Amino acid sequence: MADFWKRLGEIDRRIIFVLIALAVLVPLALKLAFPIPVGKGPSKDFFDSVDSLPPESVVLMSFDYDPSTKPELHPMAIAIVQHLMSTDVNLVAMALWPQGASLAQEILVEISDSLGREQYHDWVNLGYKTGGLVLIARLGSSMKAAFPTDLSETPYGQIPMLDGIQRLCDFDMIITLSAGDPGIPHWVMVASDQLGVPVGGGCTAVSAPQFYPYLQRRVGERPQMEGLLGGLRGAADYEALLRRKYAQAPPGTAIAGMAAQSVAHLVIMVFIVLGNLSYLALRKRKEGQR
């Protein structure tokens, strides 16, 4: 029995890799689907704040990520853009990360075409600008100075939907999808705390815990963030809420990925338990030998 625990503790890590790979591939290949119960929490708060925007609102959506975090943040972006374009909300996209602008364009064109929305009337992509916090501070005083043209080089003044949008305060909400720096903390620092514009968004699962303090709600006060989507789970929550509200919303990749995520987590938990059992058994044996 002692040998069993010893061998278990020294299991070849390649066996674990194979099991994790199977735990991910098999549920995806079999298209397993687990229910996504979305209760009260940061995901629901964020969905509700987007859903409660009045018609003709203007939302600034910042795509602050790149392909390295696409599996987590792109499903969120698709679901949020679908939500905004399904309602009568105008969308201004931009990016603090260079490749965010082209990732945004990909989504905006595809969803806009499918829902019959019109560029420059319902949405515009201003593109990428370097600067992070400095850029956000600049947007607080003049959008046009920071983005003289959009991604396609159309001058700011010739874009009809930007009439009356001078600075960040003119937006009804700011949504940031953040993979790191610059990202959520910078938008909260300037847009939410200094200018009082509601800020919400999503982030990678790694960074989610550090943003939870921004979600605290004091009676009679606006929180620093309206809500937060954390990682693939947050994206799946949003997709589930969107499909609950709009039955015709196309299925997203996040819900499909959650079954694989759950099975992979189960495998990891089993190995953590087995590893600890092995450690405890071997320690007990060593103490017995003394």
Added chain:
Amino acid sequence: MSWEMVGIWGGALLTLCLYSFLYRDNPFYKFAEHLFVGMSAGYWAIYTIFNVLKPNWWDKLVGAGDADPQLIMIIPGLLAVLMLMRVVSKLATYSRLPLALIVGAGAGLQLVSFFQTNGLKQVENTVIPLVGSGVGPTIDNLLIVTAVVCGLVYFFFSKAHRGITGGMANVGITMLMVAFGASFGYTVMARISLLIGQAQFLLFEWVPTIPRILGL
């Protein structure tokens, strides 16, 4: 074979090359790794020139389009050149000038807003009534206050952690461990999510193209 197909096959084969490292280091992994490093360096150099330097500096300096040239842009240009002096040992000291400007301006811009958002506001959010508007909020409030106070006691080193102080410090370290555990759980989720993203690409974009390539 279309360019899209070339992209899908290139992505899939490079993914498999990189994952082959999980078995052991090998030439396929090395090839993919070096290709990534080289292409990243080239991509970012070109991207920075055309998306950062050109629109933000060069176009303003020479007055692109109908705009007038802004000669003041010579100053940031000079500072950028000074920054590059780091590679010349005799002139390296001059690179401190632009660096000092960046550090000073960065600190000045961030200091107050960072402290307000991540310091003062968080302290303010901890000063809350212990009894909330129901059982749930009351438990939340008690947890927040207890965790903050006990966490701070754990980092109070001027008094031995014995008696009440020791008890509070133990509660504090327990709360910290719970926070680290939650953070680690999220990290595991993030890594698995990246694997899922790549698995979805392989299964649903690459695998369906295999019969077409093989003429089946």
